[in-house]
Amino acid sequence: xxxxxxxxxxxxxxxxxxxxxxxxxxxxxxxxxxxxxxxxxxxxxxxxxxxxxxxxxxxxxxxxxxxxxxxxxxxxxxxxxxxxxxxxxxxxxxxxxxxxxxxxxxxxxxxxxxxxxxxxxxxxxxxxxxxxxxxxxxxxxxxxxxxxxxxxxxxxxxxxxxxxxxxxxxxxxxxxxxxxxxxxxxxxxxxxxxxxxxxxxxxxxxxxxxxxxxxxxxxxxxxxxxxxxxxxxxxxxxxxxxxxxxxxxxxxxxxxxxxxxxxxxxxxxxxxxxxxxxxxxxxxxxxxxxxxxxxxxxxxxxxxxxxxxxxxxxxxxxxxxxxxxxxxxxxxxxxxxxxxxxxxxxxxxxxxxxxxxxxxxxxxxxxxxxxxxxxxxxxxxxxxxxxxxxxxxxxxxxxxxxxxx
Numbered sequence: 027x028x029x030x031x032x033x034x035x036x037x038x039x040x041x042x043x044x045x046x047x048x049x050x051x052x053x054x055x056x057x058x059x060x061x062x063x064x065x066x067x068x069x070x071x072x073x074x075x076x077x078x079x080x081x082x083x084x085x086x087x088x089x090x091x092x093x094x095x096x097x098x099x100x101x102x103x104x105x106x107x108x109x110x111x112x113x114x115x116x117x118x119x120x121x122x123x124x125x126x127x128x129x130x131x132x133x134x135x136x137x138x139x140x141x142x143x144x145x146x147x148x149x150x151x152x153x154x155x156x157x158x159x160x161x162x163x164x165x166x167x168x169x170x171x172x173x174x175x176x177x178x179x180x181x182x183x184x185x186x187x188x189x190x191x192x193x194x195x196x197x198x199x200x201x202x203x204x205x206x207x208x209x210x211x212x213x214x215x216x217x218x219x220x221x222x223x224x225x226x227x228x229x230x231x232x233x234x235x236x237x238x239x240x241x242x243x244x245x246x247x248x249x250x251x252x253x254x255x256x257x258x259x260x261x262x263x264x265x266x267x268x269x270x271x272x273x274x275x276x277x278x279x280x281x282x283x284x285x286x287x288x289x290x291x292x293x294x295x296x297x298x299x300x301x302x303x304x305x306x307x308x309x310x311x312x313x314x315x316x317x318x319x320x321x322x323x324x325x326x327x328x329x330x331x332x333x334x335x336x337x338x339x340x341x342x343x344x345x346x347x348x349x350x351x352x353x354x355x356x357x358x359x360x361x362x363x364x365x366x367x368x369x370x371x372x373x374x375x376x377x378x379x380x381x382x383x384x385x386x387x388x389x390x391x392x393x394x395x396x397x398x399x400x401x402x403x404x405x406x407x408x409x410x411x412x413x414x415x416x417x418x419x420x421x422x423x424x425x426x427x428x429x430x431x
Contacts, residue, residue, distance in 0.1 A: 029348075029350075029404050030348055030349060030350040030379065030404050031304050031346075031348040031349070032299075032303060032304065032305070032306075032307065032346070032348065032349045032350070033305075033306050033307070033349070033350045033351075033352065033401055033404065034295065034298075034299065034306075034307045034309070034341070034345075034349065034350070034351045034352065035118075035306060035307070035308050035309065035352045035354070035397065035401070036292075036295065036309045036311065036351070036352070036353045036354075037114075037115070037308075037309060037310045037311065037354055037355060037356055038311055038314055038331075038334065038353065038354070038355050039111065039310055039311055039312045039313075039314050039315040039316075039355065039356060040059065040314050040315035040319040040355060040356070040357055040358060040359035040368065041059060041060065041314060041331075041355035041358075041373065041374070042057065042058070042059035042060065042355060042357065042358020042359065042360065042369060042371025042372065042373055043058075043059065043060045043061075043083065043084045043101065043358075043371065043372055043373060043374050044057075044058045044060070044061060044084065044371055044372055045057050045058060045369075045370065045371055045372075046103060046104065046370045046371055046372050047103070048370065049369070049370045049371065051370075052109060052369075052370035054109075054358075054360075054363070054369045054370040054371070056363075057358055057360040057363050057369035057370065057371055058358075058360060058371070059319070059327075059358045059359060059360045059361070059369065059371060060080075060084055060086070061084070061086060062324060062360055062361070062362040062363075063324045063327050063328050063331070063361065063362075064086050064088040064089060064328075065088070065324075065362075066324035066325060066328065066362065067324060067325055067327070067328025067329070067331075068088055069088065070088055070089065070328050070331065070332070071332050071335070072089070072331050072332060072334075072335040073093075073335065073339075074335050074338045074339045074342060075331075075335055075338065075353070075376065076089055076090065077093060077094075077095060077096050077097065078095070078096065078097035078099065078351075078353065078376040078377075078378050079095050079097045079098060079099025079374075079376050079377075079385075079386065079387065080099065080374060080376060081095075082095060082099055082386060082387055083099040083100070083101060083374055083376075083387060084374070094385075095385050095386060096378055096382075096385060097351075097376050097377055097378035097382070097385060098376075098377045098378070098382070098384060098385060098386065098387070098388050099374060099375065099376050099377070099386070099387055099388065100374075100375045100387070100388040100389070100390050100392060100396075101372050101373075101374065101375075101390035102354065102372060102373050102374070102375050102390075102392055102393060102394055102396065102397070103372055103390075103392070103393055103394075104117065104357065104370070104372075104373075104393065104394055105117060105122050105393045105394070105395070106122045106123040106124070106394075107123060107124055107125065107126050108123050108126040108127065109357045109358070109368045109369065109370045110127065110184050110185060110220065110356075110357060110368060111184070111220075111221075111269075111273060111310075111315075111356055111357070112127065112185075112220045112221065112245060112246070112273055113126075113127070113357075114355075114356025114357045114373075114394060115270075115273045115274070115310070115356055116248055116252070116273075116274075117393065117394040117395055118354070118356070118394045118395065118397045118398050119248075119252035119253040119254055119274075119278075119395075119397075119398045119410070120250075120251070120252050120253050120395055120398045120399075120402075120409055120410035121248055121249065121250055121252055121410065122393075122395065126185075127185030127218070127219060127220035127246075128185055128216075128217070128218055128219055129181070129183065129184065129185050129219075130157075130181050130187075130219075131157045131181060131182065131183050131367070132157070134155040134156050134157075134181070135155055135179070135181065135187065135217070136216075136217065139211060139212070139217045140152050140155060140179070142211050143179065143204075143207065143208055143211060144177070146204075146207040146208075146211070147177055147204045147207060150175060150176055150177040151174070151175075151176045151177065152176070152177050152178075152179050153167050153170060153171065153176045153177065153178055153179075154167055154178045154179050154180040155179055155180065156180060156181070157180065157181050157182050157183065157366075158180045158181075158182070159320065159321060159366070160180075160188065160190075160225055160237060160316075161235075161237070163178060163180050163190070164178075164190065164227055164229075164235040164237070165232050165233065165235065168190070168192075168227070168229065168231075168232065168235045169231060169232055171190065171192070172192060172195060172230065177189065177190075177191075177204070178190035179208075181219075182320065182366070183320070183365065183366055183367030183368065184220070184221075184368070185219045185220035185221065186219055186220065186221045186222070186223055187208055187212060187219050187221075187222045187223070188222075188223045188224075188225050189201065189204055189205055189208060189222070189223070189224060189225060190225045190226075190227060191204070191224065191225070191226050191227070192226075192227060192228065192229075193226045193227065193228055193238060193240065194228060198224075198226060198240055201224050201226055202224055202242060204224075205222050205223070205224045205242065205244055206244065208222045208244075209222045209244040218246070220245060220246055221243050221244065221245045221246070221272075222243070222244040223241065223242070223243050223244070224240075224241060224242040224243075224244075225237060225241060226238045226240045226241065239284070239285075239286035239287075242272070243269055243272030243273070244272075245272055245273055245274070245275050246275070247274075247275040247277060248274055248275065248277060250410060251410045252274065252277070252278055252398070252410055253278075253398040253401055253402050253407070253409065253410065254274060254277065254278025254279065254306075254308070255277060255278040255410075256278075256402060256407035256408050256409075256410070257278065257305055257306055257401075257405060257407055258278045258279070258280055260405070260407050262280075262304055262305030262306065262405055262407075263280050263281065263303040263304055263305035263306070263307075264278055264279050264280045264281070264305055264306050264308065265279075265280065265281045265282075265283065265298060265303065265305070265306065265307045265308065266279045266281070266282045266283065266308050266309075267283045267285060267291050267294050267295055267298070267307065267308065267309040267310070268283075268284070268285045268288075268291045268309055268310035268311060268312060269284075269285075269310050269312060270282070270308045270309070270310050273310070280305075283298075285311075285312075287313055288311035288312060288313035288314065288330060288333075288334065289313075289333055289334075289337065291309055291310070291311050291312075292309075292311065292334060292337035292338070292341070293337065295307060295309050295341060296337065296340055296341050296344065299341055299344040299345065299349075300344060305405070306401060310356075311334065313330055314327060314330055314331070314334075314359075315359050315368075317330070318330055318361055319359025319360070319361050319368075320359065320366045321361070321366070322361050322362065322363070322366065323361055324361040324362050326361075327361045338353075342378070345378070345379065345380055346380065347379070347380045347381040348379075348381070349379060349380070350377065350378075350379045350404070351376075351377065351378045351379065352375065352376070352377050352397060352400070353374070353375075353376040353377075354373055354374060354375045354376070354394075354397060355373035355374065356373070356394075357369070357370070357371065357373070358370065358371030358373070372390075373394070375388075375392075375396075375397065398410075
């Protein structure tokens with residue numbers, strides 16, 4: 027019988043807590059998302075995260091807990107050979123990524139791909155084709171796309187191909203069709219990216235363009251089974267909030283709830299906590315990464331953390347004795363670091379249940395996959411083979427015993 031009937035797994039997208047052991051190999055020595063935010067955003071008021079154990083896990087002079095710790099905390103390391111959204115989430119659910127997804131940050135996409143995409147997108151002339159901020163490229167090229175019927179295609183530091191489309195002139199069906207064509211083309215090995223992303227927007231002139239909530243991700247399907255597949259096939263609910271369903275190409279998801287913002291995602295999670303279900307509520311809060319990390323805005327990141335913490339307090343009040351809350355991250359994105367890429371960092375795992383009798387720090391050194399192992403053990407389903415490539419089964423059992431709360 028399950029120890030917990032409901033598990034809430036909330037991913038603060040890009041909330042790293044300091045450089046990983048192999049950070050230098052990724053060019054990220056010295057990266058520290060939380061530490062540098064705390065230095066720039068003073069005071070940083072996140073009392074509920076501190077009570078869950080963050081202040082013990084990562085002591086900082088700027089962070090203090092006004093009351094005793096109520097949760098357990100551990101520092102997790104990424105085993106995958108990458109530092110992006112897909113590899114982080116897949117590893118959590120038992121699938122490590124041993125070969126990084128292709129990126130085109132420095133070069134733009136090959137001309138062969140651009141020509142093939144243009145021919146499949148009503149022969150629109152493709153403009154952009156570079157790594158850029160989504161809002162900045164709209165200001166730069168949005169009027170040209172509208173006036174000339176061109177098509178903005180761009181990338182970022184991630185393994186993505188992104189296509190912009192005005193909802194009022196191009197329309198969502200056409201934009202989504204173009205993205206489906208792009209996804210088909212980028213299945214070719216030399217062009218294979220992790221995600222194709224539809225970036226709809228509204229507005230008619232520079233300074234007025236606004237991206238809408240109708241974003242859609244076309245991700246590569248996981249290469250094997252995940253904990254989500256096991257839960258679904260064993261009759262458990264798997265609720266994906268935010269872009270979770272997109273990250274796993276819908277696999278293993280029983281219900282998907284799209285979010286227009288991280289604040290809305292937390293409010294949707296709070297509403298889920300008021301309902302009856304048995305299984306996992308898996309939440310991704312992307313604004314931390316998309317709005318503040320990539321744009322190198324530590325003050326905005328700190329403000330977002332404070333908004334999250336207020337809503338986290340509301341969620342904590344709704345948790346039952348047979349609920350488990352897990353808060354973690356998928357990678358780092360230090361908003362003070364050079365460039366605009368993700369940063370290779372360790373991430374927190376904060377856990378709490380009203381029935382929990384053990385508090386404080388757990389032994390660190392676990393990988394992201396220990397999150398999925400904990401969930402699988404609770405619901406007595408199989409942990410996919412991928413997780414055993416990260417940690418030996420006997421080692422997993424040892425770690426799991428630490429997490430039996």
